[in-house]
Each structure stands twice: as structure tokens, then as C-alpha cells.
Amino acid sequence: GSLGRQIIGFSLPLMFTNLLQMLFSMVDLAVVGRFSSSAAMGSVGSTTTLIFLFTGFLMGLGSGVNVLVATHFGARSEKNVRESVHTSFLVCLIAGFLMLALGLIFARPLLELLNTRDDLIDGAELYLRIYFLGMPAAALYNYGNGVLNAIGDTKTPLIFLSAAGVLNVILDLVFVIGLGMSTDGVALASMLSQCVSAGLIVRSLMRSKEIYSLSLKEIRFHKDKAIHALSVGVPAGLQNAIFSVANLFIQAGVNSFDSLMVKGNSAAANADGLIYDCMAAFYMACASFMSQNYGAGKLDRIKKSYFIALAYSFGVGLVLGGGLLAFGRQFLALFTTESAVVDAGMKRIMVMGWAYCISAFMDCTIAASRGLGKTVGPTVIVILGSCVFRVAWVYTIFAHFHTIPSLYLLYPCSWLLTAAAEGVYFVFAYRDAVRALHEREALAQL
Numbered sequence: 469g470s471l472g473r474q475i476i477g478f479s480l481p482l483m484f485t486n487l488l489q490m491l492f493s494m495v496d497l498a499v500v501g502r503f504s505s506s507a508a509m510g511s512v513g514s515t516t517t518l519i520f521l522f523t524g525f526l527m528g529l530g531s532g533v534n535v536l537v538a539t540h541f542g543a544r545s546e547k548n549v550r551e552s553v554h555t556s557f558l559v560c561l562i563a564g565f566l567m568l569a570l571g572l573i574f575a576r577p578l579l580e581l582l583n584t585r586d587d588l589i590d591g592a593e594l595y596l597r598i599y600f601l602g603m604p605a606a607a608l609y610n611y612g613n614g615v616l617n618a619i620g621d622t623k624t625p626l627i628f629l630s631a632a633g634v635l636n637v638i639l640d641l642v643f644v645i646g647l648g649m650s651t652d653g654v655a656l657a658s659m660l661s662q663c664v665s666a667g668l669i670v671r672s673l674m675r676s677k678e679i680y681s682l683s684l685k686e687i688r689f690h691k692d693k694a695i696h697a698l699s700v701g702v703p704a705g706l707q708n709a710i711f712s713v714a715n716l717f718i719q720a721g722v723n724s725f726d727s728l729m730v731k732g733n734s735a736a737a738n739a740d741g742l743i744y745d746c747m748a749a750f751y752m753a754c755a756s757f758m759s760q761n762y763g764a765g766k767l768d769r770i771k772k773s774y775f776i777a778l779a780y781s782f783g784v785g786l787v788l789g790g791g792l793l794a795f796g797r798q799f800l801a802l803f804t805t806e807s808a809v810v811d812a813g814m815k816r817i818m819v820m821g822w823a824y825c826i827s828a829f830m831d832c833t834i835a836a837s838r839g840l841g842k843t844v845g846p847t848v849i850v851i852l853g854s855c856v857f858r859v860a861w862v863y864t865i866f867a868h869f870h871t872i873p874s875l876y877l878l879y880p881c882s883w884l885l886t887a888a889a890e891g892v893y894f895v896f897a898y899r900d901a902v903r904a905l906h907e908r909e910a911l912a913q914l
Contacts, residue, residue, distance in 0.1 A: 471772050475753045475780065481622035483749035485613070485629050487742060496654035497738060499640040501803045508650045510731045511591030517715045518578055518596060522567045523606055528705025529560055530610030532697045534752065535759045535838060537618035537680065542763030546679045548693070553615055553673075554686045555693040557608075564607025571600030582716055583723045585730060591651040598655035605659075605666035612669030617756055619680055624672060632665035703847035704838065714855040717862045721875050729872070732812025735803040736796075739817065743788045743824045750781035750828075751835040758839030767905055771898065774836040781832050785825030793821035815872040823880035829887035830854075833894050842897040846890060853886030 500508040533556040540548035575596040579589050613625045636657050643653030673682035722733045754777035761769040792799060796817040800810045834846045861878040868874075 471757070471769060471776050475750070475757060475773065475776050478617075478620060478622055478756070479749040479753045479777075479780065481626040482617065482752055483746050485622065485626045485749075487745055495637050495640050496658060497734065498803050499644050500650060500654055501735070507587060507727075508591055510585075510727065510734055511588045511651050512595055512654065512734070515579075515592050515596050515599070516734070516737055517582070517719045518575075519599060521578075521713065521716070522571055522600070522603060525705035526560070526563060526567060526603070526607045526610050528702070529563055529607070529697070530614035531704045531752070531755065531838065532556075532699070532702070533560065533611055533614030534618045535755055535841070536693065536697045537615055538756050538759035539763040539841070541619050541680070542760035544764075549679050550686065551690040552693045552697065553680050553682060554688060555690045556611055556615070556697050557682060557687055558689060559694055559697055560607045560611035561604065564604035567607070568600055568603040571603060572597060575600070578716075581720075583720050585723060585727055587727065588730070595651040595655040598652060598659055602659035602662035605662040608666040608670055609662065612666070612673055615673060615680055616669070617752060618759075619678075620756070620760075625669060628668040628672070629665050631668065632661040635664055636661035699843055703843040706847060710851055710855045714858040717859050718875065718878070721862055721866055722872075724870075725872075728808055729812045729815075731804070731806075732800075732809045732814075733816055733872075735800050735809060736813035736816040736820075738803065739792050739796075739799060740820065743785060743792070744827070746788060747781040747785050747824070747828055747831070750777045750784070751831050753777050754832055754835040755839040758836055762840055762901060762905070765905055765908065767902060770840075770901065773839075774832070774894075777835070778828060778832040781828040782825050785828055789821045789824040792817055796821065816876055819873050819876040820879065823883070826880050826883045826887075830883045830890055833887060833890040837890070837894050837897045840897050840901045842893075842900075845893050845897070849889045849893060850886055853889050854882045857882045857885060 496512050500512055533552075536552045536556065537549060540552055576589075576593050579592055579596070584592055609625075609629075616622070616624050639657035639660060640654050643649045643657055647653065649656075670682065673680070674684075676682070722730060754774055757773035757777070758770050761767075761773060796814050797810055800813040800817075804810060804813075830850075834850065837843075837846045858878050861881070862875070866875045866878070
């Protein structure tokens with residue numbers, strides 16, 4: 469059928485799923501900002517980069533599961549699909565407990581490395597330690613989300629995350645307003661909500677009668693499937709983690725300003741997740757559609773999937789970024805009642821609002837290469853073009869001007885640089901994929 473309609477149908481539920489995941493942290497900020505204190509909001513906001521450092525790795529593993537299962541599902545290989553599903557369960561669960569251990573051990577040192585302000589660090593550390601308890605659950609949710617997205621089901625994860633999101637809001641209000649808790653209350657609410665969403669999605673896979681169902685008796689490592697999942701998931705996870713490492717330097721730059729700017733930045737940063745997650749739905753669609761069509765040998769639909777997903781993601785970034793520029797103050801008012809904090813947050817929004825759409829050229833091209841099974845090359849390019857470049861920018865251009873605009877202009881500049889290199893790489897990756905398909909067809913005829 470029409471790729472345009474199918475990609476929209478696939479991406480919209482995924483978009484809402486991504487938005488609900490982002491709402492976990494947004495609701496935390498809104499509740500503590502309005503019903504506790506702006507200091508508590510600053511503490512929670514100071515953890516955003518660190519949280520994505522860990523959850524970003526788990527999301528990367530989920531994308532590895534997605535590509536692995538989608539490729540075998542497209543080829544209609546039941547045995548490989550089942551082995552992929554059960555191996556990936558173990559891989560993701562182990563990764564979740566590893567993130568939990570690392571988070572608990574390094575929470576305080578990482579906050580200190582970021583130069584988190586003395587009046588915010590204790591609340592930020594408490595929030596992180598409670599939040600990290602939900603890392604195994606986050607790993608299982610991303611696993612289940614990857615499996616279901618691979619077979620084209622983006623509605624089921626949305627339903628489960630909606631239920632968990634409603635629970636998160638209720639628990640936030642109960643813990644903060646009803647019980648008088650602060651950062652500890654919103655962290656506990658998020659952790660419990662993650663456990664609920666993970667439990668629902670794993671239960672759904674276990675009750676399914678399809679070839680991608682999960683059975684406790686079949687859970688074991690299949691070396692080739694583990695290597696395949698890790699070969700896609702680890703570079704993707706490392707890319708997300710390395711992005712976060714680079715962003716740690718950016719957060720340290722923000723922390724070099726006064727507490728007012730830190731609080732305003734914490735509120736404005738919520739827009740990044742909202743807009744980026746809407747665009748990311750089309751990146752996931754790009755990888756899934758290209759993987760399935762590559763597995764099915766449908767060459768004509770592979771490239772079309774890329775260009776359609778790219779157009780959609782660019783358009784979403786353009787529209788939402790423009791909306792943020794127009795209604796930035798109203799958006800920031802959701803998180804704080806202090807006009808000075810709103811003014812500080814607008815300094816970030818005025819730079820980022822027009823730039824979000826540029827990231828589509830980088831991220832969609834990366835997703836396309838991964839959909840064809842190419843992972844190491846895109847990751848190396850991202851490390852050099854975005855991460856190393858951003859760190860260098862912080863210590864040169866930002867160090868010279870030391871203004872918020874000079875700090876955040878590094879985003880569009882790094883996106884353009886990386887997109888150009890990723891585009892060149894994708895051309896060669898696509899040619900390799902075409903050659904491999906022709907060889908496969910020739911062998912099949914023999």
C-alpha cells in the first residue's frame with residue numbers, strides 16, 4: 469500500500485508513546501515547580517542530562533531489538549523471530565540492572581562533575597537514586613516496545629504507557645500535595661509508573677499467540693541473535709550515551725550561570741524532549757520500514773521509506789519549533805510562576821525554536837543506515853561530528869562569549885555538520901544493500 473499513509477499510521481501512535489515517556493519527567497518538573505519550590509524544580513531539571521545518559525543507552529538497545537526482529541519478521545522466518553525475541557529479553561534485562569548499579573554508584577560524582585549548584589545538588593541526588601531503581605523496568609519496556617514496533621504494532625505500547633502516565637500524574641499529586649514530599653515524591657511516582665508500563669508490555673508479549681510471543685521456557689541466549697542485537701543496539705545506545713556525555717559539558721556551561729538561569733533552562737529544556745520525541749517517531753518508522761522491506765527484498769520501497777520519513781520529521785520539527793517560538797512564555801508558565809525564570813527560559817527557546825527541524829537530516833539518515841544493518845559507521849560519524857565538535861565549541865566559542873545564545877548555537881551547527889557526513893555514508897550503505905539483495909536473488913534462483 470501507500471508508504472506515506474502507512475508511515476503516518478505507524479508513527480502517530482509511536483509519537484504519542486514518546487510524548488508520554490517525556491511527560492514522566494515533565495509532570496515531575498511541573499508538580500514540584502508549582503506545588504513545592506523553584507529550587508526543587510531546579511534540582512529535578514539538573515538531572516535531565518544524566519537520566520538520558522542511562523535511559524538513552526536502553527533506548528538504543530531497544531532500537532537494536534527493533535531492527536533485529538523486523539528483519540526476520542520481514543523475511544517471515546518464525547524460528548529466527550522467536551530466537552531474537554527471547555535472546556533480546558535477556559540482553560535488555562541485564563543491561564537494565566547494569567544501568568541501575570552504575571546509576572546508584574555514580575549519581576553524586578556525576579552531579580559534582582556537572583558543577584551542580586550547592587543549593588540544588590542534594591535534591592538532585594535524591595531524585596536520581598530513586599529514579600534509577602526503575603532502570604530494569606525501563607529496559608524491559610524498551611525491549612517490548614522494540615518487539616512490537618518491529619511487527620508494526622505501535623498502538624499497544626501507547627495504550628500501556630497511557631495507563632502508566634495517568635498513574636504517574638496521580639502519584640505525583642498524591643506524594644507532593646497530599647503527603648508533602650518533594651523531589652523524592654516525583655521520583656518515586658516515575659519509578660512506579662515505569663514498573664507498571666514494563667509489566668503491562670511484558671505480560672502482553674507473554675499472552676500473545678503470534679510468532680513474536682514471549683515464553684519463559686524459551687528464554688535463553690542465542691549467540692548469533694545476541695551479537696546481531698548488540699551490533700545495532702550498543703552503537704545506538706553508545707551514541708545516545710555519548711550525546712549525553714557531550715551534553716554534560718553543555719549542562720556544566722549552563723551551571724556556570726546563576727541559579728535563575730539554571731531554573732529557566734530546566735523549564736525550557738522540556739521542549740527539547742517534546743519536539744525531538746515527535747520527530748523521533750519517524751526515525752523509528754524509517755528504521756522499521758527499511759528493515760522489513762530489506763528483509764523482504766523489496767528494493768523499491770527501501771529508499772522511498774527514507775525520503776518519506778525524512779519529509780515528515782522535518783515538517784514536524786518546523787511546525788512545532790515555530791509554535792514554541794510563538795507560545796514560548798505560555799509553555800514555560802506550565803512549570804513556574806516566576807516571571808524572571810520565564811525570561812531566562814526564553815533565552816534558550818529563542819535559539820532552539822528555529823533549529824529543531826535541522827536535526828531531521830542527521831537523525832533520519834542515521835536511522836536509515838541502521839535499518840540496513842550499518843551501525844558502526846554512523847556512530848563514529850556522530851561521535852566526531854556532534855559530540856567532539858560540541859565539546860570543542862564549549863571550550864572555544866562559548867568560553868569566549870559566555871552567553872546562552874553562544875552556547876546553544878552549537879546544536880544547529882553540529883547537526884548540519886553531522887548530517888552532511890551521514891548523508892555521504894548512507895549513499896554507500898544503500899549501494900551495499902542493493903548489491904547484497906541482488907546477490908541474494910541470484911543465489912535463490914540457483
